[in-house]
Amino acid sequence: MKFAYTLVYVADVAASLAFFEKAFGLATRFLAEGGAYGEVDTGAGGTTLAFVDHATARSSVQHDYVAADASARPLGMEIGFTVTDVPAAFDKAVAAGATPLAAPVAKPWGQQVAYVRCPDGTLVELCTAMG
Secondary structure: OOOOEEEEEEOOHHHHHHHHHHHHOOOEEEEOOOOOEEEEOOOOOOOEEEEEEHHHHHHHHOOOOOOHHHOOOOOOOOEEEEOOOHHHHHHHHHHOOOEEEEEEEEOOOOOEEEEEEOOOOOEEEEEOOOO
């Protein structure tokens, strides 16, 4: 088995793609005609980060779910990005419209970590690489 992709269910795929480019520097790799599905270029080879609109997601899953942007609290999952400068990445994301949740902090194991919440409700960790 190989991890292939993460799909984030959002209200507006194009808006999420634009935000991820502005906040994290991840360029849009693909946006389907009609705007129901899109991907960013993560630079991670075969692993894809994609966004799907709620109507398409609900049709595929055949069940309702908690939409991240409809929840007052972040969902119990995150997308993590390793960066060399956590404070700069945190400031850039907040300037792009992310809500700051946890300012950069040094963890006891030596890693620097911060958290933001995207306008579409996605929880994002910004951290230095381990080791």
